[in-house]
Amino acid sequence: MRLTGTSVDLNLAVALAALLEERNVTRAGERVNMSQPAMSAALARLRGHFGDELLHRTGRGYDLTPLGAELLPAVRQALAAAEVALGHRTDFDPATSSRHFTVALSDYAVTVLAEPLLGALAAVAPRVVVDLEPLPPAGSDLPSHLARCDLMVGPLGYGLPGRRTVVFRDHFVCIVAAGHPRLRDGRLTLADLGEMSHAALGSGGMDGTPADRLLTELGVRRHVEVTVQALLPLPVAVAGTDLCAFVPHRLAQRCRDQLGLAIAEVPFPPPELIEAAHWHPARADDPALTWLRDLIVSLRGTDARRSR
Missing domain, CATH: 1.10.10.10 (Winged helix-like DNA-binding domain superfamily/Winged helix DNA-binding domain)
Structure with missing residues (x-):
């Protein structure tokens, strides 16, 4: 060109x-x-x-x-x-700009970031437009999607290209229906996890979550009875059944009371989930994108305080 x-x-x-x-x-x-x-x-x-x-x-x-x-x-x-x-750089003024951004996010990142992001935009950048869209499926042409989007926010390990910065962290917990017969003092053993039926991400989701990979390393051979294509439906799949699933802690907290779930203690450290913002290297010096990226990163503390 x-x-x-x-x-x-x-x-x-x-x-x-x-x-x-x-x-x-x-x-x-x-x-x-x-x-x-x-x-x-x-x-x-x-x-x-x-x-x-x-x-x-x-x-x-x-x-x-x-x-x-x-x-x-x-x-x-x-x-x-x-x-x-030419020795000139145009500054970005969020208060007056009408810039149009496209941000692709994982389903879980939407639940953490969408509300505080839209609130912040209304307060400091009322004319800025941000289109939120889902991350493309695993195995698709991610570099092409990154070229089209301003930012892509998704978990590390998803294979997203470009430059990146961490947006927020969480950890996986095991959820079951409240009163599950295998719960003993709120705990499950590795033997329990190997014998129970699981709900998990299917092949259309991420290529294994950190919890999936850790269970494999620990020698737990899961019986996956229900598969979904995103993290958000997992609590619904578990509610009222004898299934278990590993989901991010904030998601489990939000759904626990409404769906009658319990967070079970497991005999290993909680696997960490890291969601990061990715952008095309050609946009590294774009002041508007730098502003949006910094704004999104600043919101990670907002949700962490709300979830306590």
């Missing part, structure tokens, strides 16, 4: 970045001080240059075409290099 030369000048590259990030002609024009007709003309010229729509309508809004998603990190990188060369 060329962003310089006779066909695409730097001003048009700026318009391209605004269009791909905002996914809205009006907002993109406001961001770079161009009228809507001028921005529409720029979009038409860019579509002709690339031979692609770049933006396509989805319902009431627009989404990026595959080429548009592929171009976005390269455009950002090119503009960042131009700013360095």
